[in-house]
Amino acid sequence: MKTHPLLNRSRATALVTALALAFGPGGLLPGFMAGSAVAAPVKKGGATVTLNFVNAEIEGVARAMAVIVDRQILVDPRVKGAITLYSDQPLTPREAYLNFLAALRGQGFSVVEVGNLLKIVPESEAKLQTGTVEVGSVRRSGDQVLTQIFRLQFESAANLVTVLRPLISPNNTVNANASTNTLVITDYADNLKRIGEMISALDVPSATDMEAIPLQYAIAADLAPMVQKLADGGGSAPASGGTPSTTLVMSDARTNTLMVRAPNAARMALVRNLIQRLDRPGTAGLGGSGIHVVYLKNADAVKLAQVLRAAFPGAGGAGSGSSGGASGGSSPAATPAVTSISQGGASGSASPQATAPVAASAQPSTGGFIQADPSTNSLVITATDALYRQLRAVIDQLDGRRAQIYIEAMIVEVSENKLAEAGFQWAGGTGDKNQIVAGTNLAQGSVPGLFSLIAAPKTAAAGVAGLNLAFGRKLGDGSYSLGALASFLETNADGNVLSKPNMIALDNEEAKIVVGQNVPFVTGSFTNTGSSSAGSVNPFTTVERKDVGLTLRVRPQVGEGGTVRLTVFQENSSVDPASKTASNGLTTNKSSIETTVVIDDGATLVLGGLLKDEFNNGNTQVPLLGDIPVVGNLFKSRSRSRSKTNLMVFLRPVVIRSPDVSNALTLDRYEFMRQKQAEGQPESSIVLNKVNAAPQLDPLKLSNQLTMPSVRQPLDDPNAPQPNVVMPGDSGYAPRLTPQTAPQTAPQTAR
Secondary structure (H helix, E strand, O other), X not given: OOOOHHHHHHHHHHHHHHHHHHHOOOOOOOOOOOOOOOOOOOOOOOOOEOOEEEEEEHHHHHHHHHHHHOOEEEEOOOOOOEEEEEOOOOEOHHHHHHHHHHHHHHOXXXXXXXXXXXXXXXXXXXXXXXXXXXXXXXXXXXXXXXXXXXXXXOOOHHHHHHHHHHHOOOOOEEEEEOOOOEEEEEEEXXXXXXXXXXXXXXXXXXXXXXXXXXXXXXXXXXXXXXHHHHHOOOOOOOOHHHOOOOOEEEEEOOOOEEEEEOOOHHHHHHHHHHHHHHOOOOOOOOOXXXXXXXXXXXXXXHHHHHHHHHHOOOEOOOOOOOOOEOOOOOOOOOOOOOOEEOOOOOOOOOOHHHHOOOOOOOOOOOOXXXXXXXXXXXXXXXXXXXXXXXXXXXXXXXXXXXOEEEEEEEEEEXXXXXXXXXXXXXXXXXXXXXXXXXXXOOOEOOEOOHHHHHHOHHHHHOOOOOEEEEEEEEEOOOOEEEEEEEEEEEEEEEEEEEEOOEEEEEOOOOEEEEEXXXXXXXXXXXXXXXXXXXOOEEEEEEEEEEEEEEEEEEEEEEOHHHEEEEXXXXXXXXXXXXXXXXXXXXXXEEEEEEEEEEEEOOOOEEEEEEEEEEEEEEEEEOOOHHHOOOHHHHHEEEEEEEEEEEEEEEEEEEEEOOHHHHHHHHHHHHHHHHHHHHHOOOOOOOOOOOOOOOOOOOOOOOOOOOOOOOOOOOOOOOOOOOOOOOOOOOOOOOOOOOOOOOOOOOOOOOO
C-alpha cells in the first residue's frame, strides 16, 4: 500500500514544526503541565503545535511527543500499532499531550509515570507498574493511570467497595483496608477525580446522632427486641458492624434506658413515637404488680431462681397472704419453689411457704413470686414494675454464655524390672516310693522346693521357669538314691504406658470421665443351714462393685487474664494379677492425685508423680555349709530384683469461648479418629473377600471451621522428640509424650 505524497509531506511538516517549537528560541508555554497528568519542567514561551499524524506508528508519535513535553517516553515492546492524531487548529503542548493519552487509551494502552520516565504499557499492566501514589484529593487529570488513597472518616470503606466497583475500569482495582478505613483505587486520573467527588458526598456523618430514651413504666430489656423488629420492618437483624443502614436499639438495664441509633431523622422520630406508645403503665392491679415470664438463654432456671430468692429475700404477703417473713432458701430441683418478695425484712431459715408450690388460693401481695419452669427453662416472676426492673437487670447479667474448657490429661508411666535367681538343692531318698530321708529344700522366688518336685514331679515341674539341671544316682544296692537340682533364671521387663484422657467441661461445672472395668469385690459370705432333716446348705456371698481403671474428675473455673483454676482428682487403679486366686479377695494397685491448681490457658502443668527405685536381695542357705567359700554355693539359693518406676501426671486446659473454636476442636478430634480407623483397615484378601473393610466415619463438615494448631499432637510420630523421663533399657517403639503449645483462639464472645 502506497501513501499519498501529500500525507508524507504533512507528516514531515508536523514533525519538523514540533521539533522547531521545542528547540526554538521561544520554547514552550510556561507551566503547561499545571493540573495535567505529567509533572515535568517545560521551557518558557507561548508557542503552539499542530498535530497531523495519520496511521503513524505509536513509537514514532511517542518520540515526537517526548520532544514536545521535554520528557523521556519509553514504549513497552508489547505496544504495537498505529494511531491517528491531528488537530484543526494549533494546540498548546498540554492539550497535545492529553490528546495523545486519549488516543492511546482508545487503543488499549496507557501511560504510567515511574520517576522522571513516562512509560507506555498495555492497560492491563498499568496498575502494576504505576509509580504515582497520592493521598487525599485528586490533583491530576487526563488518561494517565494513578493510584489514589482515600481516607474515610464516617463511612465504612468495605461498604463503598461494592458501590464503586462498577465505576472502575475492568483492568483496574479498588480495595478496602478495614484496619485504617481507607480505599486504595488504581484507575485513570479523570475517573479518579470523579470517584473522589462521589466519595466526598458519601463520606458524611449520620443524619442523626445516638439518642438515649429513658423509660418510665416498661422494662428496657423487654422492650428493646420488640422495637428493633418493628423499626426494621419485620425482624431483620442489624447490619454487621453496626452500620447506620438499619436502626440499632440496645438496652441499658442499670438506668432502664433504650439507646437508639437511626439512619435518618424520620426513622428516629418513628422509633421515638413507638417507644412512647409502648411505655405505658401496666393494667395489672394491686399496686402495678404483674406476671412476667423471662426465657433464659444460657443459665439454668432452677439454679438462677434460687440465687434470686437469696439475693432478694422478702417478707409478708407470700402464698398464704400473711405478713410474716418468707425465706429465700433453696428448693429441690424437681419441684419449682416459690418465695415471697416484699419491702419488709427477711427470715434466715427455710419455711414451708418458701419450698412449697403456689396454692390455688394464693394471692399476690405488694411483693411477688419467683418460680422456675424447668421444661421451658424460664422464670415466672410476679412483682411490681420497680422490683421487676431490679430483677431483670440481675438476670441479664447472670444469663450470659459461659465458656467451656477442653481438658487434656497425660499420665506417663515408665517402668523397668530385672530379676536374677540361682540355687542348688539336694535330696536323698530310700525305697522305690521316693521316701525322702534328707535334703535341702531351698525354694526361692519362682523356683519351687525340691521336695515338692519329688512329691509331684509332673505337676510341680510344669511351673518351673528358667534353666534347670537335675540328676540322680542310686547308691549301694539300690536301696538309697541321691538327687540334685540346679536352677538359673533371669528376667527383664520394661513398660511404657501413656494415657491421655480428655473431655470438655462447662465453666465452674464438674466433669468426670471413667475408663476401666466395674469389678466385683467380696464384702461378706454367709451360709444358711436348713433343717436337720433336710440337711440343705445355702451359701450366700455379698459383693460390691467398684470402678477400676482410669478416673478423671475436674471442676474448672475461668479467671481474669486467661488463667484457669482447676480442682482435679485423678486416679489410676488396676487389679493385682497375683490376687485373682487369693482366698481373701482381690487387691488393687492405686495411684491418685487430688489438688487445686491455677494454670494459664493452653499451658501444660505437671500435677505430680512418683519416682520409685526398689532393690531386693534374697539369700536362702544351709547354716554353716552355705558359708564355705565356693563349695557353699551348692547349699544355698539366691535371688536379686530391681524395679524402677517413673510416673508423671500432666494437665492442659484450653478455654473455648466461641463456636468457631469449638467446631475446630470437634473437627480435629473427628479427623484424628478417622485417621486411626483408616490405619486399622484390614488388608485385601481373596479368601476373606466378603469382609475386606471395617466401618469408618464419614467426613464431617462444620460451619465456620477454623484451624486450631497444637490441639492434638500425634502419639505415634516416630520423629517426635523423646521426653527425658524414658528410663534406660527402652528398646523398640513405645508411646511418646509430645510437647504441646497454646492454640490460637478466636475473639472472645463469652465471658
